Amino acid sequence: MRHAPPAILTHNVSVAFDGKPAVSGISASFPDCAINAIVGPSGCGKSSFLSALNRLNESVPGCKVDGNIELFGAALGRFAPNREELRRTVAMIFQRPVPFPLSIRRNMEIPITEHYGRNRQETAGRCEAALKSVGLWGEVENRLDMPATQLSGGQQQRLCLARALALEPRILLLDEPTSALDPMAAGLIEELLRELKSQMSLVLVTHNLAQARRLADTVTFFWMKDGHGYVAESGPADTLFNTPREDVSRAYFAGHIG
Amino acid sequence: MTGVETQNRLAALAIWSAGLLILGAFTLIVGDIFWRGFSGFELGFLTEDPADAGRAGGIRSVLAATALILLVCLAVTLPIGLLTGIFLADYTAGGGRFAPLVRRSLDTLAGVPSIVFGLFGNAVFAHLLGLRISILTGGLTLAIMVLPFFIRSAEESLRSLPVSFSQAAEALGLSRLTFYGKIALPAALPGLMAGLVLGLGRALAETAALIFTSGYVTRLPESLLDSGRTLSIHILDLALNVPGGAENAYRTALVLIVLLFAINGALMALTRLSPSYREYR
Numbered sequence: 001m002r003h004a005p006p007a008i009l010t011h012n013v014s015v016a017f018d019g020k021p022a023v024s025g026i027s028a029s030f031p032d033c034a035i036n037a038i039v040g041p042s043g044c045g046k047s048s049f050l051s052a053l054n055r056l057n058e059s060v061p062g063c064k065v066d067g068n069i070e071l072f073g074a075a076l077g078r079f080a081p082n083r084e085e086l087r088r089t090v091a092m093i094f095q096r097p098v099p100f101p102l103s104i105r106r107n108m109e110i111p112i113t114e115h116y117g118r119n120r121q122e123t124a125g126r127c128e129a130a131l132k133s134v135g136l137w138g139e140v141e142n143r144l145d146m147p148a149t150q151l152s153g154g155q156q157q158r159l160c161l162a163r164a165l166a167l168e169p170r171i172l173l174l175d176e177p178t179s180a181l182d183p184m185a186a187g188l189i190e191e192l193l194r195e196l197k198s199q200m201s202l203v204l205v206t207h208n209l210a211q212a213r214r215l216a217d218t219v220t221f222f223w224m225k226d227g228h229g230y231v232a233e234s235g236p237a238d239t240l241f242n243t244p245r246e247d248v249s250r251a252y253f254a255g256h257i258g
Numbered sequence: 259m260t261g262v263e264t265q266n267r268l269a270a271l272a273i274w275s276a277g278l279l280i281l282g283a284f285t286l287i288v289g290d291i292f293w294r295g296f297s298g299f300e301l302g303f304l305t306e307d308p309a310d311a312g313r314a315g316g317i318r319s320v321l322a323a324t325a326l327i328l329l330v331c332l333a334v335t336l337p338i339g340l341l342t343g344i345f346l347a348d349y350t351a352g353g354g355r356f357a358p359l360v361r362r363s364l365d366t367l368a369g370v371p372s373i374v375f376g377l378f379g380n381a382v383f384a385h386l387l388g389l390r391i392s393i394l395t396g397g398l399t400l401a402i403m404v405l406p407f408f409i410r411s412a413e414e415s416l417r418s419l420p421v422s423f424s425q426a427a428e429a430l431g432l433s434r435l436t437f438y439g440k441i442a443l444p445a446a447l448p449g450l451m452a453g454l455v456l457g458l459g460r461a462l463a464e465t466a467a468l469i470f471t472s473g474y475v476t477r478l479p480e481s482l483l484d485s486g487r488t489l490s491i492h493i494l495d496l497a498l499n500v501p502g503g504a505e506n507a508y509r510t511a512l513v514l515i516v517l518l519f520a521i522n523g524a525l526m527a528l529t530r531l532s533p534s535y536r537e538y539r
Contacts, residue, residue, distance in 0.1 A: 101444075
């Protein structure tokens with residue numbers, strides 16, 4: 001494993017909106033088969049950095065991303081030849097669950113047929129497998145044609161996870177995926193993330209330090225300087241939580257600031 | 259009673275009277291047309307062609323011409339309207355400085371009197387493009403008239419969708435075509451239908467733009483290049499130029515109103531059938 005390249009390696013990445021940097025100089029490394037937490041106060045560009053990893057912010061007017069990003073040892077452009085392929089292999093889950101205003105079945109089918117073509121049997125198989133992998137199959141098996149918006153918040157978020165997992169991503173980006181959910185539903189999602197890390201690399205942006213402590217294998221700590229975010233410290237979760245090097249990390253993890 | 263209470267009561271009275279006035283006017287107009295239109299109405303009115311300049315006979319050919327003109331209008335309005343609406347509403351389309359220009363042009367077009375559209379249609383479609391005074395010319399002219407309204411309402415209903423839908427679709431690697439075809443347009447259906455109803459209503463009511471473009475003969479049209487007379491023009495002609503045509507004018511008005519209600523109801527029913535409508539409310 002020592003020689004395998006990290007799932008994500010960034011060098012000097014910056015994201016700017018209308019020329020104003022949100023984060024800059026981000027050099028980070030996220031190993032495969034691990035939960036990599038990004039923590040820090042709000043407004044320090046964690047989400048902007050996260051969306052740069054699958055170029056989701058390139059359609060935002062005025063947004064510019066600089067620097068190098070490598071996925072599994074290959075430059076972003078070589079890793080995925082086009083945007084569709086990149087988004088399929090580097091999936092993103094948002095803070096608020098976003099089920100499309102369609103049936104549960106359509107929510108699953110639309111992305112599957114988009115990427116794997118129209119094959120009734122294969123689509124149904126992928127749909128079932130993905131819903132099973134998030135523990136939703138038993139709950140919705142008999143009402144796949146029900147509007148997805150009628151599911152509870154936690155179920156909606158698991159549906160969104162299933163929708164992304166059906167496309168077999170290798171990296172899963174999560175932007176505070178449980179902050180809009182009640183503790184029970186959040187616990188279920190956390191459980192899922194722990195299971196998923198045997199198959200892929202997860203990057204989890206979270207405000208919730210307790211959650212990071214529960215889940216993270218590595219921690220990247222963002223802080224603000226001169227009006228934009230930067231990485232104050234990063235490393236294995238144990239090290240950061242127990243023996244942080246920087247004063248600002250020590251203060252933040254002790255709850256004195258942020 | 260205190261002064262504030264008196265004021266409140268007066269205000270409530272004024273507001274209620276205004277509402278009642280509108281309701282009264284509506285009832286009076288529709289009631290009058292139904293009352294007069296129904297007297298002596300027979301089903302044969304729908305299946306016979308007009309005779310004696312419209313005093314006798316029915317409106318079969320007029321109905322046919324109206325339907326054809328509406329179809330031409332729809333066939334042009336729907337695709338162009340949806341595409342332009344998407345262009346204006348989509349933040350990724352990169353409309354940039356071009357989009358405001360389009361919007362301004364549409365707003366200007368929406369304020370142009372219909373007679374001007376009639377002259378334009380006559381000059382461009384009928385003569386320049388050689389389509390003559392025909393159902394095709396009339397339908398195209400109506401389409402240009404209806405488009406500004408339909409495009410703006412399409413834009414509005416697409417814009418009212420949460421941005422997160424578009425983001426989530428992008429995050430799943432869906433093409434924009436898939437996003438609009440399978441997610442956004444179905445979700446925006448109620449608004450799109452409302453826009454379509456308004457547009458079709460305008461088209462059905464139109465006379466000035468059609469006199470120079472689709473003409474006013476009462477013959478049954480045999481092709482899109484024949485001229486033909488719509489319900490509204492038939493009413494205008496009977497009321498204005500044909501002594502003794504008032505009865506059939508009222509009957510035609512009745513058909514027109516029922517047709518409007520029917521189109522309205524059908525489109526709304528169609529909207530309610532779509533799953534997005536139930537979920538999105």
